[in-house]
Amino acid sequence: MTNDSDDPILERLNRLRAMGADAQAPERLWNAVRADIDRIPPSARGGRRHGVAIAAGILLLAGGFAAGRLSAKAGSSDSRARLEQPATLALQQSSTQFVQALDALSAVDSVEPRVHDEHREVALVALGAVIAVGSAEYPLEMEQLFAARRHSLERAHGGLR
């Protein structure tokens, strides 16, 4: 086997690699790209969809907390007993899965930004719905859950921006 440092083919390949930065795309290619991005401003469309998703999430969240406060005022909850209920456990599992999904978004972003956008919108609405339902039905349990999950949620929120 040839020693790499003495291989003239490797030397020529290395020279070729070093030249790569000098490559020039023809102007007509930029004209074609520009025509496409002028015709389809998808980032604007994505931004609107994203805005709608955030708005929906905020409305669900506000509704959930409002309902939660009414429920708490009515004094109908017995949180210790409810913590053992299957519905509470299912809610906790669902919330954990959503938090994990949000954590995964930042990893997805580096691979395929479009997928990231689409998953982010779905995740925002889904998380808003979980928080709303949870806050309405299980206000005290949700408070405990969020206290325990605060770190994960903060990391997930960081991944959203």
Place this chain on the structure above:
Amino acid sequence: MQSDASRERFEALYRDQAGRLLLMLMRLTGSREDGEDLTQETFIRGWRAWSSFRSSSQPSTWIHTIAMRAFADWCRAPARRTLDDAQEADAAFGETIAAILPGTDRDLEEAIGRLPSQMRHAVVLHYLEGMPVDCVAKQLGKSSGTIKAQLFTARSRLREALKP
């Protein structure tokens, strides 16, 4: 709607990276037309995601990742799957590359173009793009051992093809 400043930054990214990406994609596909189509596709995908691009990443790395995804999709296209691995680059490949990289080593470009496509992909990504072997293996869906063997064989073939 994207602001004018955002659009200008995207155009600057294009000016900075399009030549290099076009060169890589032409070498990978072995075709000027396919290379140009994929470069165009890369920047269209990039523009769609531009508003969500985070400045903590390098724009060049980001757009390169999108280009590699576009190339992977191109490889998976039904028409592409039926191609024989022995598929060579277009005729006069060295001339084609020289059109965007005038000082290139035409003989070596021609010899790379005559390699079987999968071997050419490994050579382009490892030797000409500087990707580590394990990253090339992941990108091409092969084991690192397979890629190393392909690179070794490719160098032998190139040496033979370029004998004086």
